[in-house]
Amino acid sequence: MEHGGDLLSYEGYYDGKLVDYSSNINPLGSPKGLEKVIMNGFKDLESYPDVKYRKLKKSVGKYLNCKAENTILGNGAVELIDNFTLLANRVLVCTPSFSEYEQRALIHDKELIRIPYNEDFTVNLKAIKDAIQQGDMLILGNPNNPTGLRIEMEELILIYTIVKKFGGFLLIDEAFFEFCPIDYDSIELFKQTDYKNLGIIRAATKFFALPGIRLGYGCTSLDMVEKIEEIQLPWNINTLAEIAGRYIFQYKEYIKESKRYIDQERKYLLKGLSNISGIKPYFTNSNFILIKLLNWNEEYIFNYFLNRGIVIRKCSSFKGLDDNFIRIAIKDRNGNNRLIKIFKELEESK
Amino acid sequence: MEHGGDLLSYEGYYDGKLVDYSSNINPLGSPKGLEKVIMNGFKDLESYPDVKYRKLKKSVGKYLNCKAENTILGNGAVELIDNFTLLANRVLVCTPSFSEYEQRALIHDKELIRIPYNEDFTVNLKAIKDAIQQGDMLILGNPNNPTGLRIEMEELILIYTIVKKFGGFLLIDEAFFEFCPIDYDSIELFKQTDYKNLGIIRAATKFFALPGIRLGYGCTSLDMVEKIEEIQLPWNINTLAEIAGRYIFQYKEYIKESKRYIDQERKYLLKGLSNISGIKPYFTNSNFILIKLLNWNEEYIFNYFLNRGIVIRKCSSFKGLDDNFIRIAIKDRNGNNRLIKIFKELEESK
Incomplete structure (x- = not known):
């Protein structure tokens, strides 16, 4: 790898x-002023972070415009990918895409189904329809790495409808979301579904220029939040990452x-x-x-x-x-x- | 939990x-001067940490007095416990002990064997001997949480001998190691075994008063290092934790x-x-x-x-x-x- x-x-x-x-x-x-914010938080390193990350989840919810109860946090987006993978039956990955989708599936002994993108790197809907089964998780980068392409809104709705119909789970990795020219926001788009059979992951890494801070976050259904928090490592977010998150998300x-x-x-x-x-x-x-x-x-x-x-x-x-x-x-x-x-x-x- | x-x-x-x-x-x-060290490292947050953590592993090796190649790093000791657990067949836990030993085993669908400590909280050697099988991992806190007791040197050698004889793996959680009055150092003690069938975990959390930094580390055999690094999340250590580690370990x-x-x-x-x-x-x-x-x-x-x-x-x-x-x-x-x-x-x- x-x-x-x-x-x-x-x-x-x-x-x-x-x-x-x-x-x-x-x-x-990284956002101006963050250095001072982190410095002011130094003393907090001497206590355990809040094991429930109540304040950070509130900030993330506000930033994503969803309820704090629907948010999840990871030691980088990759930990959330790992968590969702652990909870899936089989894992469907479109290729080419971020290598960790496959890697985490292999590590957790999950059957892996590779579905190549079309030649122009759009999603092969028919192949997904043919492959997906009850309990499967389909992971899609949106925009996808390394192709850079964002899924069209209507197409994403269609994919979700298919995945849900077959009892699957759709995980959308939007680690590069904020770089996209705005046309739709998937968190807004799927709000009325209560994120049933759906997870959306984002990260501070790329857009906030903080790959060293290790802060991934996302939004999913309440029952999935419960399952993920049940399997996650306690105190998975570093205190300074927590403090940074609460600052950067409100920096319009x-x-x-x-x-x-x-x-x-x-x-x-x-x-x-x-x-x-x-x-x-x-x-x-x-x-x-x-x-x-x-x-x-x-x-x-x-x-x-x-x-x-x-x-x-x-x-x-x-x-x-x-x-x-x-x-x-x-x-x-x-x-x-x-x-x-x-x-x-x-x-x-x- | x-x-x-x-x-x-x-x-x-x-x-x-x-x-x-x-x-x-x-x-x-926390160690004096750390605040300044972390501040000086702020700009490093804007690059990915070294995915192989070469410098930090060198510092840990020096601190533990083992080879850097034998060291492993985790987002807190608990991530290392999780990694070892994922690689085990069955998990043997002595009770009472840190709840995450059981929790990580359950999450990874590992068969869990509970072995109560003796009434004075010493290890029940006979019960271990009766239970342990090929591929099993026995986890022991040393000193153990919440009992506070350290295993006597001769006893630890005996336990290791038994576990190894039956093809098992001994994981010693020494998150509280430095607080012990010094009598023996398990990393020194087992040096000549090349840590075969053995893992020793420690952490910055307690002794260095940095629960917020999330830095666990340890020492194991070269083949186990390879297996663990294969399954670990990439960039699992926050950049500021890396910088802190390199500072605190040399502060005699x-x-x-x-x-x-x-x-x-x-x-x-x-x-x-x-x-x-x-x-x-x-x-x-x-x-x-x-x-x-x-x-x-x-x-x-x-x-x-x-x-x-x-x-x-x-x-x-x-x-x-x-x-x-x-x-x-x-x-x-x-x-x-x-x-x-x-x-x-x-x-x-x-």
């Missing part, structure tokens, strides 16, 4: 500071500005890359771009960028992709220009 | 600030002073309580004391202390204890005097 952000493994291959384009973090950095300006900025840079970088021959960048609703390499393999491109101080994400470790794919993060204007420049050099080097 | 430290559940029952005697934290507080003076202080206060409090009729405090090697109530039940005593601003731990939720037991933490001199004073009032109120 492989993950982005593992810069330490490549230290020594480049004479200088490596820049990480292999993990996808908000280029504006930061959230608004980050969305605007990412939208602008996504358009800029997609346009810049579209002019380069030899690569095919896929349309994205997130803050990363999947790129098909037409003239090289991932290894060649990885080293080409590494020699220039940049770590990108090779994609052959994603089931369903071969070694002709890479993924890159959308950064600030300078970062994006740097990327475009290197791709241009590459194009000319042919 | 119930845990100590849940003060929020009792707010409103007392007109003032509640003091927690239900969880067992070093009364000297704090460690020495804490040991001396706890030893002194343990003797003081045990002596103070021994003069009170109606209660039987058990000898302890840790920073908490199990008390048998001879004239009252736990509910009465819990409320008696709550009315005086103190939260103690009721013990009937521990399998193997009834409602005639409570557990209290050893605190600083003022705190211990406060406790003795209330017990004296209680004695006189009879």
